[in-house]
Amino acid sequence: MTTETAAAPPPAPAALSAAEAAAQAVERRAGVRRWLLAAPAVTVIGVCGLMPLLIVLAYSWAKPADYAGVVWRFQPDAWVNLLFQQDIFSDALTPNYAYYSIYLRSVEMAFLTTTLALIVGFPTAYFIATRSPRNRNVWLFLITIPFWSNLLIRIYAIMMIIRDDGYLNHALISLGFIDQPVPIIYTNYAVAYGLIYAYLPLMVMPLYASIEKLDFRLVEAGYDLYASRLKVLWHVIVPLVKPGIVAGCTLVFIPAIGDYIIAQMLGGGNRMMLGNLIAQQFSTARNWPQGSALALGLMSVVMLALMFYAARMQRSRAQ
Amino acid sequence: MKPTITAAMVGIGIAFAGSSALADGELHIYNWGDYTSPDVIKKFEQAYNVKVTLDSYDSNDQMIAKIKAGGSGYDIVVPSSYVIPSMVKDGLLAQTEPDQMENFKNMRPEFVHVYWDDGRHYTVPWQWGTTGISVNTDLYKGEADSWALLFNPPEELKGKINVVPEMGDVMNAVSFYLGLPLCSDKKEDLKKINDTLVAAKPSWRTLDYGTLEKLTGKDVAVSMNWNGYSMRARMQLPSIKYVYPKEGIASWMDNVAVVKDAPNMDNAKKFQNFIMDPQNAAGLSSFARYDNGIAGSQQYMPDDMKSAPEIVPPAGFKANFVPGCPQEVADIYSKIWNNLLK
Amino acid sequence: MSQAAAVPLPKPGARRAAQRGRGKPPRFDVRRLPGFATMAWVCVIGLYAPIVVLVIYSFNDNPSVTIWTGFSWRWYASAFGNEQIRDAALLSLRVAVTAAIVATAFATMAALATTRVPSFRGLTAIYAIINQPLMVPEIVTGIATVVFFALIKQLTGIYGLGYLITAHIVFCIPFAYLPIRARLEDMDRAYEIAAADLYATPWRAFRYVTLPLLVPGILGGAMLAFLVSLDDVVITVLVSGPGEETLPLYVIGQVKRGVTPELNAMATLFLAASTLFATLFFLLTRKRAG
Numbered sequence: 001m002t003t004e005t006a007a008a009p010p011p012a013p014a015a016l017s018a019a020e021a022a023a024q025a026v027e028r029r030a031g032v033r034r035w036l037l038a039a040p041a042v043t044v045i046g047v048c049g050l051m052p053l054l055i056v057l058a059y060s061w062a063k064p065a066d067y068a069g070v071v072w073r074f075q076p077d078a079w080v081n082l083l084f085q086q087d088i089f090s091d092a093l094t095p096n097y098a099y100y101s102i103y104l105r106s107v108e109m110a111f112l113t114t115t116l117a118l119i120v121g122f123p124t125a126y127f128i129a130t131r132s133p134r135n136r137n138v139w140l141f142l143i144t145i146p147f148w149s150n151l152l153i154r155i156y157a158i159m160m161i162i163r164d165d166g167y168l169n170h171a172l173i174s175l176g177f178i179d180q181p182v183p184i185i186y187t188n189y190a191v192a193y194g195l196i197y198a199y200l201p202l203m204v205m206p207l208y209a210s211i212e213k214l215d216f217r218l219v220e221a222g223y224d225l226y227a228s229r230l231k232v233l234w235h236v237i238v239p240l241v242k243p244g245i246v247a248g249c250t251l252v253f254i255p256a257i258g259d260y261i262i263a264q265m266l267g268g269g270n271r272m273m274l275g276n277l278i279a280q281q282f283s284t285a286r287n288w289p290q291g292s293a294l295a296l297g298l299m300s301v302v303m304l305a306l307m308f309y310a311a312r313m314q315r316s317r318a319q
Numbered sequence: 320m321k322p323t324i325t326a327a328m329v330g331i332g333i334a335f336a337g338s339s340a341l342a343d344g345e346l347h348i349y350n351w352g353d354y355t356s357p358d359v360i361k362k363f364e365q366a367y368n369v370k371v372t373l374d375s376y377d378s379n380d381q382m383i384a385k386i387k388a389g390g391s392g393y394d395i396v397v398p399s400s401y402v403i404p405s406m407v408k409d410g411l412l413a414q415t416e417p418d419q420m421e422n423f424k425n426m427r428p429e430f431v432h433v434y435w436d437d438g439r440h441y442t443v444p445w446q447w448g449t450t451g452i453s454v455n456t457d458l459y460k461g462e463a464d465s466w467a468l469l470f471n472p473p474e475e476l477k478g479k480i481n482v483v484p485e486m487g488d489v490m491n492a493v494s495f496y497l498g499l500p501l502c503s504d505k506k507e508d509l510k511k512i513n514d515t516l517v518a519a520k521p522s523w524r525t526l527d528y529g530t531l532e533k534l535t536g537k538d539v540a541v542s543m544n545w546n547g548y549s550m551r552a553r554m555q556l557p558s559i560k561y562v563y564p565k566e567g568i569a570s571w572m573d574n575v576a577v578v579k580d581a582p583n584m585d586n587a588k589k590f591q592n593f594i595m596d597p598q599n600a601a602g603l604s605s606f607a608r609y610d611n612g613i614a615g616s617q618q619y620m621p622d623d624m625k626s627a628p629e630i631v632p633p634a635g636f637k638a639n640f641v642p643g644c645p646q647e648v649a650d651i652y653s654k655i656w657n658n659l660l661k
Numbered sequence: 662m663s664q665a666a667a668v669p670l671p672k673p674g675a676r677r678a679a680q681r682g683r684g685k686p687p688r689f690d691v692r693r694l695p696g697f698a699t700m701a702w703v704c705v706i707g708l709y710a711p712i713v714v715l716v717i718y719s720f721n722d723n724p725s726v727t728i729w730t731g732f733s734w735r736w737y738a739s740a741f742g743n744e745q746i747r748d749a750a751l752l753s754l755r756v757a758v759t760a761a762i763v764a765t766a767f768a769t770m771a772a773l774a775t776t777r778v779p780s781f782r783g784l785t786a787i788y789a790i791i792n793q794p795l796m797v798p799e800i801v802t803g804i805a806t807v808v809f810f811a812l813i814k815q816l817t818g819i820y821g822l823g824y825l826i827t828a829h830i831v832f833c834i835p836f837a838y839l840p841i842r843a844r845l846e847d848m849d850r851a852y853e854i855a856a857a858d859l860y861a862t863p864w865r866a867f868r869y870v871t872l873p874l875l876v877p878g879i880l881g882g883a884m885l886a887f888l889v890s891l892d893d894v895v896i897t898v899l900v901s902g903p904g905e906e907t908l909p910l911y912v913i914g915q916v917k918r919g920v921t922p923e924l925n926a927m928a929t930l931f932l933a934a935s936t937l938f939a940t941l942f943f944l945l946t947r948k949r950a951g
Contacts, residue, residue, distance in 0.1 A: 031781055037774035038787050041767040041834050048831045049794050052805030066405050066646065067380065069387045086654075089510055098658055120707075123700035130693070139701075141943050146708045148935035151892045152912045153928040156920070157711035160718070165537040167714055183478070185538070186524055200708070209843065229694060258798035261894050265916070268525030268538075269484060272660065279800045279895075283380040284484055285657050288804075295801035302796050347903030353918045372904030375914060385899070388807045390814030392902040529917040536919075555919070582820070 053296075060292035070288050078293035099277075106274040109188070110257035113195040117203040117252050118245070120196070125207035125244075126237075129214070140208075147201050155194055155265055162190055186268035194262040202251040210244025211237075246309070254302055274298055343368040346586040349382060349393040350375060351573065353531075354446070356606030363593050369586050377528045378485060386411050386578055394581040395590055397445050400572045401487055401643040403435040413577040415588050417443045422595035430572070430612040434642050442574035443591045444612025446547065446603060449563070449570050449632070450488045453530065453549040457558040458540035466496035466564045468541050470519045477522040481533050481542035484526040486656045488543065488569065489516070491641055495567035502644035504651075513655045520659060534559055547609030550629040554608075561629045563636065570638040572612065712932065719925030736926035746927055749911040753891055756907060759826050761887035764833035765841075768886075769879055771834075772841040777850075794832040802832070803899035810900065820902065828900045829890045836889045837882035844878025884942065 060078050062070035085096040128139040146154065161167050162184040169181035184190055218240065222232040238245070260275030269276070274294065281291030346363075348355065352375035360371050374393070376382045379402045385391050387409070398406055406412050417423055418431075418439045426444065436442045454463045459476055469482060470493060482489065493515055494501050499508045525533060530542045534552045544552070549561040575594060577587040593599055600611040601619030610630055617625070624630050644652065722731035740746060768791075775787055794802065810824045852874065856866040894909045901910065908931075915924050 030778075034774040034778060034781065035783075037770040038791075041771035041838070042787055042790050044767060044827070045790050045793060045831055045834060048806065048809070048827055049797075049802070050790065052802065052809040053793075053797065055808055056801060056805045065387075065409075066649075067383045067387065067402065067409070069384075089506060089513075120700060120704050123694070123697035124704040126694065127697045127701035137943065141939065142705060143708070145932075145936055145939055146712055147888065148939050149712065149928060149932040150908060150912065152894060152909045152916075153715070153924070153931075154711055156912065156916050156924070157715040157928075159916075160920075161711055161714055163536060163538055167718075197708070197711075200704070213847075233694060254796060258800075260798070260800055269527045270523065270525055275798055275800060278798060280660060282384055282800065282804050283378060284486055285653060285660070286380060287653070287657075291804070292801070295798055299797050299801075306796070349903065352914060374901075374903055374906065377917075384804075385807070388804075388811045390811035390820075392820055394903075532917060532919045 056292045057296060060289050060296055062289050064287045064289050067286055075289065078287070078289035081290060082293055082297050102272050102274060102277050105271070106257050109192060109195070109263075109273060110253050112192050113199065113256045114203075114249050114253045116192065117196050117200055118249060121200060121203035121207055121248065122245070125204045126211050128204075129208050129211040143204060144201070151198055152261070154197065155262055158190075158194055158197065159185060159265065162193075185266060186270060188267075188271060190266040191263050191271060191273075194266040195256050195259060198262060199252045199255060202255075203248040206247035206251065207241065207244045210241040210247075214240055250306070250309075257302070258298060344583055344586050345369060346371045346395065346583055346590060347393045348373045348395045348590075349385070349391070350395070350397045352377060352528075354397070354573075354607050356602050358606070359594070359599050359602040362599065362602070363590060366593070367586065367589055369589075383411075389580070391578070392582060393578050394583045394587040396576055396578055397573050398442075398576055400433070400435045400574065400640055403442060403574060403576065404643065406576070407436075407441060411579055412441045413579050413581060413584065413587075414440050415577050415584075415591060416440055417591050417595070420588070420592040420595065422592050425595050425597055425600075425613045425615060427612050427614045433572070433640065436574070442576045443595055445573045445575050445594070446607055446609035446611055447570065447572035447638075448546045448609045449568050449638075450483075450492070450543065450545055451549075451564060451568050452562040453534055453542050453544035453552060454560050454562055455534060455537070455540045455556070455558050456560050458537070463560065463562050464565050466492050466566050468562070468564075469523075469543060470496050470515055472519070472522050472541070476541055478524050479540040480523045481525045481527060481530060481539040482523050483528055483530060483543045484660065485528075486652060487641075487643065490644075490652050490656075491569045492543065492564075495564065495569075498566065501641060502648050504645075504648045509651055509655065513658070516655065516659050526660070531555075545609075546629040547607050550608040550624075550627055553629075563633055568636075568639070569641040572640060715925050716929045716932070719922050719929045721922050721925075724921050736922040737930070739923050740926040740930060743923065743927075745906070745911060749906050749908045750931075752905060753908040756822070756826050756829055757887050757890040760829035760833050760890045761837070761883050764830050764886045765837045765879060765883040767830075768834050768837035768882055769841055769875075772838055772845055776842050776845040791838055792835050795835045799832075799893075799895035800899075802828075803896040806831075806896065807899050822902075822905060825897065825901050825905055828896055829893065832893070832896065833886035833890050837886040840881040840885060841875065841878040844875060844881070848874055880942070880945075 059070050061074055061076060063073045063075040065071045080093075081096060082099065083096055084093045085098070086092070087094050124143070128136055128143070131139055159166070163169075164181040164183060164185070166185070168184070169178075172178050173181065214237065219232060219236055222236045227235070257273075258275050258278075259273065260279050263271065263273045263276055267273075267276075272280075278291050278294050278298070281287045281294065285291075346369050348360075348371060350373065354375075355373055360373065363369065364371050376385070379399050382396055382398065383402065383406065386393070386396060386406075403412070423439070426439070430444055430447075431439055433439075452463070452466070452468055454468070456463075458479070461473060461475070468476065469480060472480060490512065491501060493512050494503065497508075497511055497515060499511065503509070524539055527533060530544045531548055531552050533539045534542055534544075535556045544561070546561055549559060553559040553561070575591055577584065577591065581587050594603065595613055597613050597615035598619050600613035601616040604611045604616065604624065605621045608624065608627075608629070643649065718729070719736055720732050720734070721729050722733035722735070723729065771787070771791055775784060775791075778784070806828050810828075814820060814824075848871070852870050853866055856870045861869070892909060893907075894913065897907050897910060898913075901907070906914075912924065
């Protein structure tokens with residue numbers, strides 16, 4: 001729409017010109033309309049998503065009841081336990097190495113998953129984005145179809161392949177490569193494979209969207225300046241598709257670090273990650289406040305990281 | 320947008336409508352997974368014209384969590400003996416007075432005055448059994464008669480063991496193995512338990528409830544297991560043997576209880592009465608392969624159960640229904656357990 | 662080395678220019694990077710391997726999932742006749758379709774309200790609230806939601822499938838929101854400005870210009886929401902009431918109990934159905950984009 005020309009004389013300090021008042025009124029109506037539009041989504045999530053979180057927050061400061069639920073008495077133990085624990089037999093406060101190792105394992109696993117997903121996903125997205133438009137759709141179609149079948153069933157299929165009595169071991173034995181089955185399932189690798197398998201589309205899609213919009217004339221310019229393929233990749237392509245890379249990594253890292261089902265199915269309950277630890281607090285460990293504290297801790301760390309990243313993006317965009 | 324809104328409205332309408340029963344009501348059962356005979360359910364549905372839904376849980380804790388949260392919508396739950404006292408204390412179960420029901424006369428007398436429900440005012444026996452060890456004798460040919468299989472395994476078994484992550488069962492088993500009194504609260508005893516478990520854990524491959532699958536799928540050679548489930552594993556894979564460890568073995572009984580705020584109280588009571596009938600009790604047993612608490616059901620049970628080693632214990636066996644431990648001990652057990660499960 | 666100076670260096674880009682001029686395909690494709698094609702193929706093979714195995718063994722005559730004894734259709738027959746599978750599938754679809762439709766509608770409105778607008782007070786708050794379900798581990802959302810719903814059930818006495826669907830809507834909204842927002846940000850405002858110049862009212866501009874351009878984003882969001890709801894396990898396990906067994910719940914139960922090829926058969930049937938659906942979807946979006 002047309003903007004006001006700047007040549008109007010400055011208005012009297014107390015009164016606004018009619019045009020400016022009208023503009024403000026339009027802006028206010030637009031503001032109200034925006035709130036109304038966003039209202040349904042915000043209400044649903046606010047009531048059914050945030051309210052429960054407040055309950056969880058309240059739980060984290062309470063005392064665990066005998067079997068399930070909480071006793072409403074103040075007890076900050078759950079939060080203290082995130083970092084320190086009371087040694088079982090000496091009542092001294094020691095660093096909670098048990099939890100530290102789980103934190104570390106979860107972060108490692110999430111990093112591993114994200115990195116591998118990037119290593120596999122980036123070339124794939126790049127390859128698809130650089131096909132001819134007709135082929136591109138066929139490829140996208142090919143990549144998407146597996147994700148239309150239920151995730152659990154696909155994980156179960158992976159189990160069938162990699163377990164000791166599974167197809168892979170049978171094949172390897174009958175081909176004579178090995179004598180005894182190789183234990184692949186219930187290891188870190190199995191869990192990593194499962195996680196990558198589940199979250200790969202969340203990496204490929206944003207990458208693809210970014211690479212598709214890439215102006216390849218810039219790439220050509222790089223080659224024209226005698227840059228090697230690697231240099232062009234690192235100095236031209238990657239910076240240009242950075243939003244896609246970051247989006248993909250975020251969308252993979254966050255679910256991976258909180259994952260529970262895949263780690264349980266492929267890890268055998270022996271390789272605890274944060275998701276399993278939290279779930280366990282609500283069942284066999286019978287410590288709802290602890291589970292609540294752990295979950296909120298995880299959530300805060302993730303949110304802090306996201307906010308930190310968003311702030312940096314704002315600053316770099318402002319520059 | 321309009322068609323979308325209409326569709327959304329219709330969808331929400333369908334969603335909230337829920338399924339209407341054409342029967343005389345419904346019954347919502349919440350039981351352990353793979354533990355309920357579909358034939359018995361069908362028989363009940365036909366006898367009383369009731370629509371039954373069946374959902375499953377893995378562990379007492381999972382079930383209690385859902386019931387305690389309230390508003391679960393379930394009528395019938397099947398808790399194990401050692402959690403019933405605290406469920407009653409928390410007011411989660413309805414006092415349905417099975418001792419005044421018609422079929423109560425069929426209950427085996429030794430199961431009427433039990434520590435978790437003296438005189439049977441809340442619960443009715445479902446199945447009872449023992450928690451021992453299942454061994455795949457094709458994969459392990461050595462001596463199999465002791466809890467050492469789990470807590471101090473021979474070299475060849477390391478990495479081929481599954482332990483069910485049910486804290487009560489594991490703690491009892493370790494206490495038996497170390498020769499300690501159950502629920503001991505002495506610091507040295509607890510330390511021994513802790514150290515044994517921590518030392519044994521690296522030899523375990525998995526900590527999972529799905530023992531049948533793990534054994535028949537040959538993921539593990541040895542697993543802590545319940546006798547009836549072990550028998551079902553043997554029916555699929557004949558080399559599975561059930562072991563009664565020499566140091567001691569705990570018994571448990573799962574009982575049918577009615578949830579305090581059950582929406583279908585009458586049908587729930589009918590169900591409690593229904594399974595005290597010897598034929599129905601035998602039906603449950605023939606599916607799950609455990610013994611039941613109803614006299615007169617022996618004659619209806621399948622033949623292979625009458626002589627199965629899983630059901631007929633070795634000479635000198637006495638059923639030891641182990642209660643839960645007092646709260647202070649349970650708290651320390653929890654700490655040990657959490658430390659172990661990291 | 663000294664001979665090199667005597668040979669004139671080619672002009673930058675000359676080789677490609679020359680080839681383009683001659684109408685031959687360029688020998689050096691700027692877009693091709695070594696190994697990337699291989700990786701893409703590896704990716705596809707890795708994605709399909711479990712599925713192929715799943716499909717093949719659904720025809721296995723032997724009840725054990727790993728020992729092949731012969732070709733048979735029996736598991737398909739039993740899967741078709743299995744009432745539990747049918748009920749679970751229908752329930753899953755019911756929940757997913759409803760949740761996807763409502764979530765997409767809400768997400769579209771929210772996206773329109775929060776994208777391409779000058780920053781207003783509360784914009785960051787709205788954005789944070791909408792994306793919040795993505796950041797909380799599902800187990801936590803599940804437990805908190807159960808407790809919250811239990812309170813409501815006790816206060817109002819209302820039971821029903823609505824609770825499960827509401828829980829699904831909550832986590833579906835952010836998944837629908839992101840693609841719609843991305844599409845909206847990408848849209849060229851030139852069309853809308855042109856519409857305004859042609860005296861279209863804001864509503865007509867929206868209905869006839871913005872909305873049609875937005876449809877691929879909306880469809881993408883709806884599809885994502887649908888898939889996410891269909892696959893959900895953790896929240897569903899906790900929030901579902903008696904008798905509300907969705908497909909993932911059924912699968913988990915089977916996996917724990919010991920699997921027969923009937924599960925493979927069921928999975929293959931679903932794969933076939935969803936492939937059909939995906940094909941239709943792709944054909945539809947292709948026409949719109951073209």
